[in-house]
Amino acid sequence: MFDFLNRKPKPPAIAVKASASGRIMAMPGAGRVAWSPRDVVSLTRTGFLANPIGYRAVKLIAEAAAAIPLIVQDDDQRYDHHPVQALLARPNAAQGRAELLESLFGQLLLTGNGYLEAVGTSDLPAEMHVLRSDRMAVIPGPDGWPAGYEYTVDGRKHRFACAENHSPICHVKSFHPQDDHYGFSALQACAAAIDVHNAAARWSKALLDNAARPSGAMIYRGADGQSALTQDQYHRLIDEMETQHQGARNAGRPMLLEGGLDWKPMGFSPSDMEFQQTKAAAAREIAIAFGVPPMLLGIPGDATYANYQEANRAFYRLTVLPLATRVSSVIADWLSDFSGERIEIRPDKDQIPALSQERDSLWQRVGAATFLTDAEKRSLLGLPAQEVGHGH
Numbered sequence: 001m002f003d004f005l006n007r008k009p010k011p012p013a014i015a016v017k018a019s020a021s022g023r024i025m026a027m028p029g030a031g032r033v034a035w036s037p038r039d040v041v042s043l044t045r046t047g048f049l050a051n052p053i054g055y056r057a058v059k060l061i062a063e064a065a066a067a068i069p070l071i072v073q074d075d076d077q078r079y080d081h082h083p084v085q086a087l088l089a090r091p092n093a094a095q096g097r098a099e100l101l102e103s104l105f106g107q108l109l110l111t112g113n114g115y116l117e118a119v120g121t122s123d124l125p126a127e128m129h130v131l132r133s134d135r136m137a138v139i140p141g142p143d144g145w146p147a148g149y150e151y152t153v154d155g156r157k158h159r160f161a162c163a164e165n166h167s168p169i170c171h172v173k174s175f176h177p178q179d180d181h182y183g184f185s186a187l188q189a190c191a192a193a194i195d196v197h198n199a200a201a202r203w204s205k206a207l208l209d210n211a212a213r214p215s216g217a218m219i220y221r222g223a224d225g226q227s228a229l230t231q232d233q234y235h236r237l238i239d240e241m242e243t244q245h246q247g248a249r250n251a252g253r254p255m256l257l258e259g260g261l262d263w264k265p266m267g268f269s270p271s272d273m274e275f276q277q278t279k280a281a282a283a284r285e286i287a288i289a290f291g292v293p294p295m296l297l298g299i300p301g302d303a304t305y306a307n308y309q310e311a312n313r314a315f316y317r318l319t320v321l322p323l324a325t326r327v328s329s330v331i332a333d334w335l336s337d338f339s340g341e342r343i344e345i346r347p348d349k350d351q352i353p354a355l356s357q358e359r360d361s362l363w364q365r366v367g368a369a370t371f372l373t374d375a376e377k378r379s380l381l382g383l384p385a386q387e388v389g390h391g392h
Contacts, residue, residue, distance in 0.1 A: 036195050038188060040111050040134045047187040047194045048110055053283045054187065054194060056297055057290040058109045064316070065324040066101035069348040073384045074341075083124050084335055084343060091128040092119075103130040105323065108172055109290065112183030115149070116170035116331070117160070123339045131169075138171070138181040146171070146181065166337035172330045190289035193282040200279035291319035316354040321347060 036046050047054040070088060072079045079085065091100045108114035111133035120126030131151060139159070141147030149160040149169045160168045173183030187194070280300055287294045293311035294301055324347045332345035350359055366377050378384070 036191070038191060040185075043185070043187045043191060043194075044110050044134070046198060047191070047286075051194055051198060051286070053197060053286045053297060053299075054190075054290075057186075057287055057292045058106055060292055060296065060315075061109060061290060061319060061323065062102045062105035064320045065105050065327075066098045068320070068324050069351045070097075070328060071344075071346050071348045073344050073346075075384065077384050082343075083339075084332075084345065087124055087128065087335075088345075093127070100128065100130060101327075104172070104327065107133045108174060108183070108185075108323075108327070110185060110187060112174045112176065112185035112188070114172040114327070116172075116334070118168045118170070118334075118338070124335060125338065136169075140181065144180070167334070170331060170334040172327050186289045186291075190286045193285035193289070197279055197282040197286065200275055200282065203275060204279075291315075312354050313358070316352060317358075321349070321352070321355075 036042060048058055049055070072082045072085050072088075088097050090096060095103075104114045104116065107130060113133040113136070115131040115133060115136050117129045117131050118125035118127075119129065135152050137150045137152070138146050139148040139150055146162060146167075148162055149171070151158045151160065162168075174185065176182060176184035283297070283299050284294050284301075287297050287299060293315055295308060295311050296315060328345040328347060332343055335345075336342050349355060352359075362381070366372070366380050369377070372380070
């Protein structure tokens, strides 16, 4: 029997510098499957490879964000020449800056996660490569934070171990309220709309295969005292309908009816007539989930020239620029861990044509503010303390 009166005193707790909730971080899997599968591979196939709206939205954002020039600076100066600039300009032998970043942005948009691999880790990586998100798995450590990453290809696995001061993998992820290690993609948010849009496209294709005409009913009125077709007559009629009157190549072919048969066409139901509206509504939901103004994707709606210009500005201001800023900031922190030199990488807003009017207005307002010092004006414009061109 356990003696509760002779318990030994507990030793003093050892203070550990770690998050209190780190040890209980959960790694939930995908939720209940609804409609099409919700795993990364299936969503990419149905929402990007097989859906024109999803494809164009991802390409539009990724290409626009990758084309924005990047600035490298620290607290004191903006650099004209810096090893980080050289690495970004030619990240590996097969890709340039725009191609690498477009691939990274694309993975982030499609899966909610983007992974950069560092090759050669002296002061800075010698090369950087984008790894496919569907092949990567986060390996949590005892404290709940990532201790490594595991990359799987054709059954073979490679483990990337995180060092104390830096990691060979740069993991960029979007916000996920219910997952501690993986991001949430726009494809998951608009998966239902993608299913509706794809189903509407298949329905339209089936209608075209039927000569773009609604179906009808074959009515047998009886002949020679018969109240119904014989088995042979029924099968012969079905075979003739399938071979002679179905498909686009048989469109418009006249039908020869005999023996009391009559054809009664059926008109489109109200639900059939609303199918195109349903498809347009689904396309609009997909565009909204990605943050692309619908008119930029050719979705029907108000599309005057003035509205198009404003939609393009909103696209850069609300979608492209925040994405490029966040990703470049994560890359800057990751590269700074290698070299020990704290640098900042950010988009050059002055070289974005869609935002030129806003930037001109900002420069004029700041320049006309006589109560501000030159240093304060430079800070408001996002410029370092020194003049441009004092770099290494």
